[in-house]
Amino acid sequence: METTSTFEKIFRGTALLLIVLFFMFPILWIFLMSFQTNETILRIPPSVVFTPTFENYQALITGKLTSAAGTLDIAFMRNLGNSVFLSVASVAVALVLGVPAAYAFARHKFRGSEDIAFTLLSFRFAPPLLVLLPLTQYFQWLGLADTYFGLIWVYQLICLPLILWIVRGYFEDISADVEYAYRIAGHSWFATFRKIALPLAGPGIAAAGLLAFIFAWNNFVFALVLASADKQPVTVGALAFVTASGIQYGQIAAAIVLSITPTLAIALYAQRYLVEGLSLGAVKG
Amino acid sequence: MTTLQLKNIVKRYKSQTVLDDLSLSVADGETLVLFGPSGAGKTVLLRMVAGVIEPDEGQILIGGEDMAEVDAEHRGIGMAFQNFALFPHMSAFDNIASPLTATRSSKDAIAAGVQKVAKLLKIDHVLSHHPKALSNGQKQRTALARALAGSPPLLLLDDPLRNVDAKLRFEMRLELPRLLAAQGATVVYVTQDYKEAMALGDRIAVMSQGRIRQIGTPAEIYLAPADIEIARLFGDPTINLLDVVPKEGPDGIYVELSDVRIALPGMPGAVVGKSCVIGLRPEAIVFTKAGAPGAIPVAVEAETPLNEKTVTLVMTMRKREVLVSRPAGTPGPASGPAHIAVDGRTAFLFDKQSGALIASAAASMTRNGEAA
Structure with missing residues (x-):
């Protein structure tokens, strides 16, 4: 057992507190902003004392943004729905395609396998803006511009390499002998994949899926260019708060709170798997 | 029971020749011990017989049939690994049952089969445990039970006593011949321990650098080692x-x-x-x-x-x-x-x-x- 002195405990506590404050302060501030009007937000000096208001949330949920210049329709709830649909569908497609591919890359060294895997990873090197212009052209020719199908396809650029490379590492971590043992016991390779490889790589797959979900959720530029208003996710939809009559800080804050809630909830729920999944050696028997 | 024949097996990894024109035959019901220092190619040879590694050249015959196009799951083999290779997410029961579930036996038949082999190996009280909760000796017995459960005609044991402590090794060295005899299978047993080789083998094949240097009964090898290295x-x-x-x-x-x-x-x-x-x-x-x-x-x-x-x-x-x-x-x-x-x-x-x-x-x- 390691013994810690009182000083060490206090020091450690203080350090942790400082770090938490540093990282959580912006989020806390946004949370407080979301319950304030533009006037209270912009007053100088700023204060944490205010009368909370639910105006911002109300405006978002009803879709009616009232400002000095008049009433404006915003589609925030629809954007939120789009975000959920696009992220979930993209991750689902990426898992269906990426997990078997990762297994193939991990277990079977075929000619060009390293090259293919690396090419897929290289999608993440290129700045999205670089591919966007030609992509928009092609999508217009193909009739894929402004469709959910097209968006989910483009989102694979984000999700697929992530899932492929993370999950591949987990499959490689599983001792080949364990799979051999199942084969020799009389099971087909597919049964071995389903009953041995998948469950053992489970935490890794969950972690990769979660990361891919967060990346897809946070994507801005693909959706900005390739989707029109009714298919835009929250990241793009938030632009609507920059109006002619000013920036609606209160609504932006409320929108941020609403849009980080799903990812935060999933991350908190899956924290255990994330830690388990992202630490090496988790699948050793 | 079955026979095993290896004809002119060659295996290379890059420029290194791991198995060099190796031929061997194991008679019906015989226990052949593959003995040799690490790196001799014993494990590679065993995996080739199991069908998880393919030879570059040569033929493997089990029961007289060429295995070149036969997948691992159809070779009728039971195998115990040196590192046990238990399925970490399954209970000991499910581990042992894996060769039985493959043949789609009924639930009762599977349970009966597992109980029988578990009793034989004295692990029937830990069947509900996951491998993590088993002691090293219990893991080793579970791995052995899994290899035996399907009553395979050909049993491959890859140094199963390597990772257990000296007391257990001694116990198992006494117990294994009885178990293997009861199984009636043809056995290929890999070891680096000459006492184990002498205790278990009907015949011993001494391997080194991808070749079989000498093959014979334990007495023959002890009394007439083919060269200085084997004598040592x-x-x-x-x-x-x-x-x-x-x-x-x-x-x-x-x-x-x-x-x-x-x-x-x-x-x-x-x-x-x-x-x-x-x-x-x-x-x-x-x-x-x-x-x-x-x-x-x-x-x-x-x-x-x-x-x-x-x-x-x-x-x-x-x-x-x-x-x-x-x-x-x-x-x-x-x-x-x-x-x-x-x-x-x-x-x-x-x-x-x-x-x-x-x-x-x-x-x-x-x-x-x-x-x-």
């Missing part, structure tokens, strides 16, 4: 190896150790004048009194009492080290000058250059004895 691998303490040049006298062929003549009856005349290495098992050397016939003066360097025997390191006049082993409790010098006597009938002669066995008096005697 079998026996504890290791065999004494001394450079000698045999000479011919009026009473036949002899060698000289510290100017004392040791007669080598039954050796061929061709060895005379050749550079040889004589191999003397430590247990074939005895302490004797000064002046006794054939007594060689030595100085005792160190004495190591082991449980059932005492091993003494002695130094000859010309500073050559010799190990002498005697049963524990028998008298012998602990230090100072002493005399040893060597029975030439138990000696081996190896060619110094090639290391190959030229002749062994003991083997020729055994053969004569068997004939008579």
Whole structure:
């Protein structure tokens, strides 16, 4: 057992507190902003004392943004729905395609396998803006511009390499002998994949899926260019708060709170798997 | 029960040849031990038979059928791995049941099959545990039970006792022959432990550098090792190896150790004048009194009492080290000058250059004895 002195405990506590404050302060501030009007937000000096208001949330949920210049329709709830649909569908497609591919890359060294895997990873090197212009052209020719199908396809650029490379590492971590043992016991390779490889790589797959979900959720530029208003996710939809009559800080804050809630909830729920999944050696028997 | 034949197997990894034109056949119901130092290619060979590695050249026949196009799951093999390779996410029961679920047996039949083999291996009380909760010995027994559960006609055991402690290894060394006999399977057993090889094998194939150096019964290999290396691998303490040049006298062929003549009856005349290495098992050397016939003066360097025997390191006049082993409790010098006597009938002669066995008096005697 390691013994810690009182000083060490206090020091450690203080350090942790400082770090938490540093990282959580912006989020806390946004949370407080979301319950304030533009006037209270912009007053100088700023204060944490205010009368909370639910105006911002109300405006978002009803879709009616009232400002000095008049009433404006915003589609925030629809954007939120789009975000959920696009992220979930993209991750689902990426898992269906990426997990078997990762297994193939991990277990079977075929000619060009390293090259293919690396090419897929290289999608993440290129700045999205670089591919966007030609992509928009092609999508217009193909009739894929402004469709959910097209968006989910483009989102694979984000999700697929992530899932492929993370999950591949987990499959490689599983001792080949364990799979051999199942084969020799009389099971087909597919049964071995389903009953041995998948469950053992489970935490890794969950972690990769979660990361891919967060990346897809946070994507801005693909959706900005390739989707029109009714298919835009929250990241793009938030632009609507920059109006002619000013920036609606209160609504932006409320929108941020609403849009980080799903990812935060999933991350908190899956924290255990994330830690388990992202630490090496988790699948050793 | 089935037979196994390997014909001219070759396996290369990059430029390294792991198995070099290896042929081997195992008879129905026989237990063949593959014995050799690590890196000899034993495990690769076993995996090839199991069907998880493919040979570059050569043929594998199980029960007379070519296995080239047969996948691992259809070869009818049970295999136990050195690192156990248990399924970490399944209970011991499900681990052992895996060969039975593959054949789509009924639930009751599976449960009965698992219980039976678990009782045999004395792990029926831990069946609900996951591998993480099992002790090393229980893991090893679970792995063995899994290999046995499907009653495979061919059983491949890859050094299953390597990762268990000495006490368990000793227990299992006694228990395994009975288990394997009850199973009635043809067995290929890989080990690096010569005692295990001697205890379990009907025959032993000694492997080194991707080739089979010698194959024979345990007695044949102990009494007539094909070369110096094999002689060194079998026996504890290791065999004494001394450079000698045999000479011919009026009473036949002899060698000289510290100017004392040791007669080598039954050796061929061709060895005379050749550079040889004589191999003397430590247990074939005895302490004797000064002046006794054939007594060689030595100085005792160190004495190591082991449980059932005492091993003494002695130094000859010309500073050559010799190990002498005697049963524990028998008298012998602990230090100072002493005399040893060597029975030439138990000696081996190896060619110094090639290391190959030229002749062994003991083997020729055994053969004569068997004939008579």
